[in-house]
Amino acid sequence: MIAFEQILFPTDFSQQSAAVAPGVKAMAQRFGSEVTVLHVIDLPPVWYGGAPEAAAWSALINAGRLRLEAGVALDRFIANCFPDMHVTPAVEEGDAARQIVDYVQNHKTGLIMMPTRGYGPFRATLLGSVTAKVLHDAQIPVWTGVHAEKLVAHPAERWKRMLCALDTASADLSVLRWAAELAGEQGLELRLVHAVEGADATFTEERDPSMHEFLFNIAKERLAQMQAEAGTNFEVCLRPGRAARVVSQAAIGHQADLIVIGRGVIHKALGRLRSRAYSIIREAPCPVISI
DSSP: OOOOSEEEEEOOSOHHHHHHHHHHHHHHHHHTOEEEEEEEEOOOHHHHTTOTTHHHHHTTOOHHHHHHHHHHHHHHHHHHHOTTSOOEEEEEESOHHHHHHHHHHHTTOOEEEEOSOOOSTTTTTSOOHHHHHHHHHOSSOEEEOOOSSSOOOOOGGGOOEEEEEOOSSGGGHHHHHHHHHHHHHHTOEEEEEEEETTTTTTTOTTTOHHHHHHHHHHHHHHHHHHHHHHTOOOOEEEEESOHHHHHHHHHHHTTOSEEEEOOSSTTSOSOHHHHTHHHHHHHOSSOEEEO
């Protein structure tokens, strides 16, 4: 049974964090989860790394005051975003991504929930640096919100349809099984989607119909084999193109409330889909859980 007994919600008090809070509340209510809202005080590395320069920084930084101010701001954020819900506040110091991952390792956390966006001129095309690092380093599922200026509501209490994006690598068999279990337990309609790359540019149906058909047939066979091993028989959406674009279009077409993908260790060769998890998360029209 998939159970998120503990949800960690890191916040920097930004509008992006506030926009994700209703999703955190809905998820907690759906799974009966306890929620910890974590704020990390971003101090220079020399301060928390035990470097000799820390003494010099102590003359410039009043750490005690920073902690006090962070605690007050966190209490205010919780009061505004979770007025009728008990959550646990937590304040840490240091590198935000590292502290989030360390917190997960030191507590029985089942899910991290956070926005994708950071600040800066490239925020429309890049994931926030903290989110990107957490996605890379965390060993548990990570829920990420929609990477857009205006967030479309996909509250967990009203989920109906889920999409699972798969590569044909053997590593994604566990992703399929996880998505099937979640859909079954939560009463969700589940569809699978796979991007047939090369069939939209190099080997198009018009330019090379035999190779185009071959690529689709190979994908169908491999996905059918995966479903046979997983004991599932879900509808499969096969489309030519880039994985991120295909997944986004399929999610819109199927009115998906949630997308499940395999994340793994993104910078290692664990398959096309996993190596492109960032772009899928960035372009998704609904929240993504990456495992």
